[in-house]
Amino acid sequence: xxxxxxxxxxxxxxxxxxxxxxxxxxxxxxxxxxxxxxxxxxxxxxxxxxxxxxxxxxxxxxxxxxxxxxxxxxxxxxxxxxxxxxxxxxxxxxxxxxxxxxxxxxxxxxxxxxxxxxxxxxxxxxxxxxxxxxxxxxxxxxxxxxxxxxxxxxxxxxxxxxxxxxxxxxxxxxxxxxxxxxxxxxxxxxxxxxxxxxxxxxxxxxxxxxxxxxxxxxxxxxxxxxxxxxxxxxxxxxxxxxxxxxxxxxxxxxxxxxxxxxxxxxxxxxxxxxxxxxxxxxxxxxxxxxxxxxxxxxxxxxxxxxxxxx
Numbered sequence: 001x002x003x004x005x006x007x008x009x010x011x012x013x014x015x016x017x018x019x020x021x022x023x024x025x026x027x028x029x030x031x032x033x034x035x036x037x038x039x040x041x042x043x044x045x046x047x048x049x050x051x052x053x054x055x056x057x058x059x060x061x062x063x064x065x066x067x068x069x070x071x072x073x074x075x076x077x078x079x080x081x082x083x084x085x086x087x088x089x090x091x092x093x094x095x096x097x098x099x100x101x102x103x104x105x106x107x108x109x110x111x112x113x114x115x116x117x118x119x120x121x122x123x124x125x126x127x128x129x130x131x132x133x134x135x136x137x138x139x140x141x142x143x144x145x146x147x148x149x150x151x152x153x154x155x156x157x158x159x160x161x162x163x164x165x166x167x168x169x170x171x172x173x174x175x176x177x178x179x180x181x182x183x184x185x186x187x188x189x190x191x192x193x194x195x196x197x198x199x200x201x202x203x204x205x206x207x208x209x210x211x212x213x214x215x216x217x218x219x220x221x222x223x224x225x226x227x228x229x230x231x232x233x234x235x236x237x238x239x240x241x242x243x244x245x246x247x248x249x250x251x252x253x254x255x256x257x258x259x260x261x262x263x264x265x266x267x268x269x270x271x272x273x274x275x276x277x278x279x280x281x282x283x284x285x286x287x288x289x290x291x292x293x294x295x296x297x298x299x300x301x302x303x304x305x306x307x308x309x310x
Contacts, residue, residue, distance in 0.1 A: 019183040020274050027178065027278040031285025035294055038286075039309055043084045044213065052081035052215055060215055065222045068231060074222070075235040078215035079242020086290055087167060087211045088204075088243055119197050120248050126201025127240050131208055135236030136229035138220060147210065148220060156299035159212055164291045166210030170203050171287030178281025181273050205240055 052060035055077045065071045082088055138145060146162040153161060177196070180187035189196040208216070216239065223232040297304035 020277075023274045023278045024179070024182055024184060024281065027281040028285050031282040031287075032289055034282070034286045035289035036305055037307060038086055038290060038294075039307070040086055041309070043086065044082075047084060048081040048213070048215065052077055055080070061218065065218070068226070071219070071222050071226070071231065072234055072238055074215075075219050075238040076242045078213075078219055079239035080245055081215060081242075082211075082213045083243055083246045085211075085213050087163065087213060088207055119194075120251065122194050122197045123201035123204070123244070124241075126198035126203075127205040127244065128201075128237050130202045130205030131236040131240040132233040134205070134208055135223065135232035135234070137232075138236070139223050139227065139229045139232035142224045147212075148217075148224065154300065156296060156301060157212075159217075160295060160299070163210040163212050164295060166206065167287050167291035170206055170210075171284045171289075171291065173203055174280050174284030174287060176284070178277045178279070178284055181277030181280060183273060183277075204244060207243070208236055208239060 049060060056063075056074065060074070060078065060081070065074050138147075142148065146158045149158040151158045176185060177189070177200075179185040180189070189199070211217075219235055219239065223235050226232075293302065294304045294306075296302050297306070
């Protein structure tokens, strides 16, 4: 029988005899701490509104969307402005899988442009598939969606109940992927880094299904008012593209500045498992804790430690 190198014979998370317990604990505690200290007013209003107002040249919240072109521009700009909102920050976990997908083929790390375009392209495929479908369906369903409702249950808005359910599921998915990468749970994407990136892209697209971000809510109402499912699909795709632009640029800068050496460094199975798994687990835990514990507690459902700021 031909000799097989241990790294070729085993999945990425099986190269260590024991799972990295310390990294797992740090990731879980980091996710909880992030959920405690997170300031939605800082990222939604101070950062998000400032970026959107500067890009559009007017008050993004109060100025009506005039026409299809203005609506599509608003979609992309509001997506970019909402990059670091609590309903989107978990997409930062895609950096690790992007690196894995870049180095999937022998020598891929040496071809900098290919190493850059290939994984970002696959992530975009997963993201666009979900956001386009939801945009079209959202326009057809309109106000029947809880996401566009102004009703409350108890003291909690119905739209935030949808957010808690959707982001709770996305957070659990990210946490599972993180634990799998760390070797603690079975990895359904072992030896399939491209499938992992496509799945993460789909999760990013899924952020729109529960997003309560005010600028996105305005965009959603505009799309519904047009009555055109195509407008909804295009607007939601542009929203998602705006969401991933900063991460894609960050990934591109790292790859280009290091001339692919970062990809070679990150391609070590043990190192990649810890970095990728730890980041996905931390952001998955943050998403679950923030949306399923902290947000309900803000409306009197359960208890969660609150900082002096909101």
